[in-house]
Amino acid sequence: MKAFGIAAGLVLSFGATGALAQSACLITKTDTNPFFVKMKEGAEAKAAELGITLNSYAGRIDGDHESQVAAIETCIAAGADGILITASDTAAIVPAVQQARDAGILVIALDTPLEPIDAADATFATDNFLAGELIGQWAAATLGDEAANAKIAMLDLAVSQPSVGVLRDQGFLQGFGIDLGDPNRWGDETDPRIVGNEVTAGNEEGGRTAMENLLTQDPEINVVYTINEPAAAGAYEALRAFGRQDDVLIVSVDGGCPGVQNVADGVIGATSQQYPLLMASLGIEAIAAYAADGTLPENTPGKEFFDTGVALVTDQPADGVESISVEEGMDLCWG
Amino acid sequence: MTETTGPSRDDYESGLEGSSTDVASFEGGRGPLYRIHGFLHSTPSAVPLIVLVASVLTFGLLVGERFFSPFALTLVLQQVAVIGIVGSAQTLVILTAGIDLSVGAIMVLSSVVMGQFAFRYGLPPEIAVLCGFAVGALCGFINGVLVAIMRLPPFIVTLGMWQIVLAANFLYSANETIRSQEIAEQAPLLQFFGERIEIGGAVFTYGAIAMVLLVLGLHYVLTQTAWGRHVYAIGDDPDAAELSGVRVKHTLISVYVLSGLICALAGWVLVGRIGSVSPTAGQFANIESITAVVIGGISLFGGRGSILGMLFGGLIVGVFSLGLRLMGTDPQWTYLMIGVLIIAAVAVDQWIRKVSS
Numbered sequence: 001m002k003a004f005g006i007a008a009g010l011v012l013s014f015g016a017t018g019a020l021a022q023s024a025c026l027i028t029k030t031d032t033n034p035f036f037v038k039m040k041e042g043a044e045a046k047a048a049e050l051g052i053t054l055n056s057y058a059g060r061i062d063g064d065h066e067s068q069v070a071a072i073e074t075c076i077a078a079g080a081d082g083i084l085i086t087a088s089d090t091a092a093i094v095p096a097v098q099q100a101r102d103a104g105i106l107v108i109a110l111d112t113p114l115e116p117i118d119a120a121d122a123t124f125a126t127d128n129f130l131a132g133e134l135i136g137q138w139a140a141a142t143l144g145d146e147a148a149n150a151k152i153a154m155l156d157l158a159v160s161q162p163s164v165g166v167l168r169d170q171g172f173l174q175g176f177g178i179d180l181g182d183p184n185r186w187g188d189e190t191d192p193r194i195v196g197n198e199v200t201a202g203n204e205e206g207g208r209t210a211m212e213n214l215l216t217q218d219p220e221i222n223v224v225y226t227i228n229e230p231a232a233a234g235a236y237e238a239l240r241a242f243g244r245q246d247d248v249l250i251v252s253v254d255g256g257c258p259g260v261q262n263v264a265d266g267v268i269g270a271t272s273q274q275y276p277l278l279m280a281s282l283g284i285e286a287i288a289a290y291a292a293d294g295t296l297p298e299n300t301p302g303k304e305f306f307d308t309g310v311a312l313v314t315d316q317p318a319d320g321v322e323s324i325s326v327e328e329g330m331d332l333c334w335g
Numbered sequence: 336m337t338e339t340t341g342p343s344r345d346d347y348e349s350g351l352e353g354s355s356t357d358v359a360s361f362e363g364g365r366g367p368l369y370r371i372h373g374f375l376h377s378t379p380s381a382v383p384l385i386v387l388v389a390s391v392l393t394f395g396l397l398v399g400e401r402f403f404s405p406f407a408l409t410l411v412l413q414q415v416a417v418i419g420i421v422g423s424a425q426t427l428v429i430l431t432a433g434i435d436l437s438v439g440a441i442m443v444l445s446s447v448v449m450g451q452f453a454f455r456y457g458l459p460p461e462i463a464v465l466c467g468f469a470v471g472a473l474c475g476f477i478n479g480v481l482v483a484i485m486r487l488p489p490f491i492v493t494l495g496m497w498q499i500v501l502a503a504n505f506l507y508s509a510n511e512t513i514r515s516q517e518i519a520e521q522a523p524l525l526q527f528f529g530e531r532i533e534i535g536g537a538v539f540t541y542g543a544i545a546m547v548l549l550v551l552g553l554h555y556v557l558t559q560t561a562w563g564r565h566v567y568a569i570g571d572d573p574d575a576a577e578l579s580g581v582r583v584k585h586t587l588i589s590v591y592v593l594s595g596l597i598c599a600l601a602g603w604v605l606v607g608r609i610g611s612v613s614p615t616a617g618q619f620a621n622i623e624s625i626t627a628v629v630i631g632g633i634s635l636f637g638g639r640g641s642i643l644g645m646l647f648g649g650l651i652v653g654v655f656s657l658g659l660r661l662m663g664t665d666p667q668w669t670y671l672m673i674g675v676l677i678i679a680a681v682a683v684d685q686w687i688r689k690v691s692s
Contacts, residue, residue, distance in 0.1 A: 032505040032614070061618075159666050199666055204512075204609035205616050209414055213660045216407055230613065233515060237610040241531070241538070258514050265516050335511075 022291040023053040024284060025075035027068055027085040031058035034256055034335030035276050036086065039110065042277035043084065046284040054284070055080070065089040072096045075105065082106035082287030084280065090163065091115040106290040108297065110279045112164060113305060122286065122297040123305035124279045128167035128253070129174075131272035132225075134312040134321065135251035136175020138270045139223055141318035142249060146222075147177070153214040154197040155207060155226040155235055156186055165227055168253050169197075172225045195221055200231040207234025215242055226252045229259025229271060236267045255313060256335035263313055264326045270314035273324075276334055279308045376687050379632045380644035382680070386630075387647045387654065394658030402661050405537035412543040415653040416528075417442075417605050418623045419546040419646055422631075423553055424597035425624040426645045427590050430557070432570040432637025433482060433489030435591075437474065438598050439620030440500035445471040446602030447504055450513045450612030453522040460524035468599040474500055475595020479588035497621065508614040515610030528607030542604040549597070550646045557642060566590060570637030626652060626673060630680045634688075651676065 026043045028036035040056050047054035055078065057071035065088050075083050076099060083100055087093040090112060097107050097119055109120040117123055140147045154172075157165030169186040173194075181188040187197045195218045198210030207226065215221060215238060224239075226232035232252040239245045252259060255273025262268045286297040300307040312321060313329035375381055395403035402408075421438050428435040449467035452458045458466070474496065481492040518525050528542035557563035565586045568576040577583045601620075606612055631648025633640030652673055659669050 032510040034510055037510065196663065198660070203615055204611055204613050205417075205605070208609055212410055212414065213657060216401060216410060216657070217661060230512065230615075233512075233611055234609055237515060237529075237608075240610075241529075258512050261514060262516075267516070 021051065021053055022288060023055070023078065023080045024287045025071065025078075025080045025083045025085075026054060026056045026280065027071045027075075027083065028056070028058045029062050029064075029068075029086050029088050030060070031056070033062070035111075035254070038334035039086070039276040039280040042280035043284050046281035050284065050288045052081075052284060052288060059088055063088050065092055068093060069096045072100050076100050076103050080105055081291040082108065082283075084108050084110050084283040084287070085120075086111045087114055094119045106287055106296070108283045108286060109305075110283055111274075111276065115163075117304050122299070124283050124286075124297075124308055125305050126274035126279075126310050127303070127307050128164050129171040131253045131274065131310045132168035132171020132173075133175035134171075134272050134310065134323075135225070135253065135270055136172040136177075137321045138175075138312060138314060138318050138323070139172075139225075139249055139251050140176045141321055142269065142316065143223070150176075150193050150223045151218055151221045152176070152194050152223045152225065153211065153221045153235075154186065154194060155200050155210050155214075155224060155231050156197055157202050157227045158199050161185060168227060169225065172251070176223075200227060200234070202228050203230050204234035204237070207231035208238045209234075211235035211238035212241075215239070215244070219244070222248050224248055224250045226250060226268075228252060228254045229256055229262060229268065232259070232268050232271075233262060236262075255311075255329060255333055257330070257333040258335065260313055260326060260329040260333045263315065263329065269316065270312055270323065271329075273311050273313050273329055273332060275308050275310075275332065282306070282308065372687065372690050375683075378641075379639060380641040380647060382683055383631045383644045383647035383651060386676070387651050390651060390654050390658070394654060394661075398658060398661045402658055405535055407657065407661075409537040409539055409543070411650060411653040411657050412546075413538070413540050413608070414657065415649045416540065416542040416546045417601055417608060417617070418620065418627055418652075419649045420542075420549060420597060420601040420604055421617075421620045421624040422627040422645045422649050423546075423549055423642060424594035424601070425621075425628050426631075426633055426640075426642045427553070427566065427597075428489065428594050429625075429628055429633055429635060430566050430570045430637060430640065431587060431590055432573075433587075433590075434493065434625070434635070435478070435489065435594055436493040436621050437478065437496035437500055438594065438601075438624055439617045440497045440504065441471050441474045441595055441598040442601040442605060442620055443614060443617045444474070444500050444504040444507075444602075445599035446606050446612055446616070447508045447614050449525055449603060449606065450518070450522075451508060453525065454513055454517070460522035463522070464524065464603060467602060468596055471595040471597075471599025471602070472592050473595070475591040475593070475598070476588065478595070479591030482591065483584040483587035504614050510614050512614070513612040518606070518611065525603070525606045525612070526610065528604040529610065530607070540607065542607050545600070545604060547646075549600070550642055554642050562586065562589070567638050570639070572638075623652070626677060630673075630676050632680060632684060634684050635681075639684075639688075648680070 059067040083105055100107050107120045109123040111125050113123045114120050156169055166186055170180055170183050178191045196214050198213055200206035200210045224235050229252045232250050239248055249269045252268050252271040259271050263271055289295040312323040314323050315326045317323045424438050425435055445467040448470045449463050452463035452466045453460045478492055478496055481487050482489050531538050531540045565581045568581055569583055573583050627649035628645050630651055631644035655672050656669050
């Protein structure tokens, strides 16, 4: 793997020496997840428009930190102007990112903030806490007075509590009106309405098993928070097996096309949609601006990152919660 | 297991008379430890069965009716179905002293082929399912040829095949999920194994039933047919097997092809379980299947163990996962306990080998 990276670096540096054209790197967690596929599409389209050479790299699986380090080294060797990275290991990648910045490369974290967040020059991401808050508010408003007696299942990402999973979970609880305890950690809440937390790995199988386990603990569950839409689809299969699919509210986050279609079909009540294509195209624009005259991207006022926006997609709008329709969500979906 | 001490009794003869599950017999009567040891050796699935029963009873006492109900107990069966089927494929290969790291990938690719052939090319779902099985068998055949004819180590062959099949899966599917609703509407056959029978509070999915039938069927084949004895013989000592007339290469290839076919079945069951066809499903099925096999008392060195043990091993993992979660334990404890079980299982295996040699 490493040898391959070095070989690729050599080829790239030879290719780059002759041309003065600007170049950028895109490093994603994997090149198979539709979210990153869309991100790559957005970056490629914008790069082509601005005449920037784009090289894309990805880990083989989510969590493949080494390939990402090799990719940064390759980009430094190739003399790229900027790097867009969705880090697998947000803390461990920092020294490699620092090397790139020391080499005068603009580094922008896409989707996933680094730890600390200012380890990158800028972060273009969804406000995951807000994404969770929107579905929490929607669920509470949809239940009305019944929200006081809700029985809530929390389907989270992983036991290691990665930041994206914690932010969405805690945002949902805040939106629903539940005391958070430590906002940097899920599972420490004492509200009796929460039946339990389970992890799903963000896929269908994990979603189904997690939902089965929680339903065994309390078959009366009527609100299900899910980390993402594949987990929601799995949870729905479990509910269907229990004959409970029609009287449970499922909410989720992501806005992928199958997920939005599931909102249309009534599988998911509402989902918070994020915009990977926008993240990537704005990132390429920022690199172009930096390469032209050294302009650094600015954060959204009041936030530590540039907020690429989030919208609640549902066809059952609730009072006081802003949302877009399924049709609009379909136009903007990814995957 | 009865033991005799009479000096005139010829133990070799009694071994021949008895059931062919008796892979060896012992001089007994020298104390309870020998009796237990003899029993464990001749019944390799006994240790995991005892652990399984003990863990069910323990969780039944600790958690009460939420765990010890027909519903929860059959839920374990449902949750274990996919791994139990993949574990069957893994068992066959491990009995030949091999290992198959590509089982999970073959399972996922087969399910993706079933889904995409039905939806992308509009083939009738029956044909699409058959194509999935064909792909599974082909992957197994390639593994088998490389192991048996090219004489490459199974670990290396299937390590490579794992990556190749998984990459092919992602490239071919473009990581596109086919949604449950579309499958239910246009190709419900793909969700066949999600159908269920309810008896009282117990819920049996066709997937869970398929797993049990498959394991029982393979148990019969492994213990009662010549092919089954050849599989054990190859795992024990391939050269000796060859000398005694076993067609080692043919048998090895047939084991890998069968393993591929069983993985395709697992892929079909997986679609029934998760509803949709997802190229990212089952990423750790290879490790989980090896876990079930090891806890089930099947020797990684080949030639020893019963496929029933694998089923019990898988169920132990399922019981621990559900039981600990119902007690509200952090999921990490499940992994910790499973880790302890794996090491304990290998230790018991070594102990039995050591005392019997």
